[in-house]
Amino acid sequence: MRRVLVVAVVLAAVLTGFGTGIAIAAFTARESNPQTLTAADPPPPATLVAQSRSNDGGATASGFRFGLRLVNSGTSAASLGTVTMRYWFTADGAQRLVPACYYATFGCPQVTLSITDLDAARENADHYLQVAFNGGSLAAGGSATLDEIAALDEGGVPMTQTDDWSFVNRSSFADNARVTVYVGGQLVWGTEPPAATVTEDFEVQYENRAVVPTDNALVPTVKLVDVGNVEIDLRRITIRYWFTKDTVDQELLGFCDYAQIGCEKVRLGFVPVSPARPKADTYLEVEFTGGTMPAEGTTGGINIRVHKANYSEFDETNDYSWGTNTTFEPNPRITAYLDGQLVWGTPP
Structure with a gap:
């Protein structure tokens, strides 16, 4: 008796950015002979670059405001569906942290913000604010700008920014290797803060x-x-x-x-x-x-x-x-x- 293996693959490829067009390709493949297929994960693109700016001059307050920008320095469009950015900081004892997107040229609804409390201490960081892109693509040479985002403490605890891993006190966007970028969970830009010596005091x-x-x-x-x-x-x-x-x-x-x-x-x-x-x-x-x-x-x-x-x-x-x-x-x-x-x- 012949065995029939049916593989159905639907491939959706977003070929252009928001506001232009979406092309979807779909195909179905049938194989009459059973086969074992092995596919290596393609390496993530190394063309995405993170930039940042400070929107409050590094002030100590119960929240801090800053801008992030993702730049595609490559020669082809980059899919954003699995791209995330992380801004690393110390909470200085704040326990009721929430993220906020106030304005983004790229569009606040196009991203999801979250704040993660690190299990293990790192140098100049015990939390990170993550930006996850909800989809779309970034054209070659293009950028996605989040002009005004923030980390806020609802308990009113003041936070000092000058000891934060990702903080740079500048008012215009420039490359920041301490803001990290990931594709499918793999680091493609920047340097994560190293593990810190544990100090209980x-x-x-x-x-x-x-x-x-x-x-x-x-x-x-x-x-x-x-x-x-x-x-x-x-x-x-x-x-x-x-x-x-x-x-x-x-x-x-x-x-x-x-x-x-x-x-x-x-x-x-x-x-x-x-x-x-x-x-x-x-x-x-x-x-x-x-x-x-x-x-x-x-x-x-x-x-x-x-x-x-x-x-x-x-x-x-x-x-x-x-x-x-x-x-x-x-x-x-x-x-x-x-x-x-x-x-x-x-x-x-």
């Missing part, structure tokens, strides 16, 4: 909410600020606030009054220091039951309140971690630990 900032240092409550506010380049699981971190009880027979009560990450993720405890140290016979330990801190991000403020069981007064002037500042400042007298190892501050 953070500091503790503190503000004092007390009106006077002698009353019946300790009311420190603390926040963690990531100064490394990777996200950190908060469950790995503990904070110690060192103080004196001023009495020996009273139980201590701790409360989380407010936390940007949610008080349900904050756990408080008290540990006696024996033998007592200068200005400290106890420390308040702050632990976390969940949550993460993004690279260059923060937990936001955590408002803590501590009382004695009989609500008698504390004298905070002899407490090691106490400070008089009423706005956030780094406090090296509050210690912090990652996986049990001291990362920030100096114990008494």
Whole structure:
């Protein structure tokens, strides 16, 4: 019995750019004898070039605006259906990023924008904004210009552009090898940022909410600020606030009054220091039951309140971690630990 292999191939080729014409070729092939066919993927064209410009002079704000241009430097039209461009940047702790296309000579509806959070840190980049072309072709010598696009943080976190891999502070379009171009997922233009050495580091900032240092409550506010380049699981971190009880027979009560990450993720405890140290016979330990801190991000403020069981007064002037500042400042007298190892501050 003869076996019949039927192969149907429909080839759609876009031969000209938007606004001109589309030619479609279709054919059906029939083969009466079974065959094994092997086809190598054609190499991607090396004729596409990325250009960029800054539209805001590199200003630090909760969003940045720039232009991208894709240039076909070859001698034949280039299909855009599988072409993408990537603009690499650091989010500086921004977590609610959205892309926007405000104006494009090429046409904003002709592209799809997205922002990707990198799993592994790279040099001067933890995100990239991707431009994916929805179809069409780019004539030889032609260009597709996205005049005004942006990355915005809906949470209002300011982002610094000067440390971004793809940023160049110029107001007119020019080649930028740090904006990368891909065809079918293969890099054809530019240089991706190299992998960065992983740095897990953070500091503790503190503000004092007390009106006077002698009353019946300790009311420190603390926040963690990531100064490394990777996200950190908060469950790995503990904070110690060192103080004196001023009495020996009273139980201590701790409360989380407010936390940007949610008080349900904050756990408080008290540990006696024996033998007592200068200005400290106890420390308040702050632990976390969940949550993460993004690279260059923060937990936001955590408002803590501590009382004695009989609500008698504390004298905070002899407490090691106490400070008089009423706005956030780094406090090296509050210690912090990652996986049990001291990362920030100096114990008494």
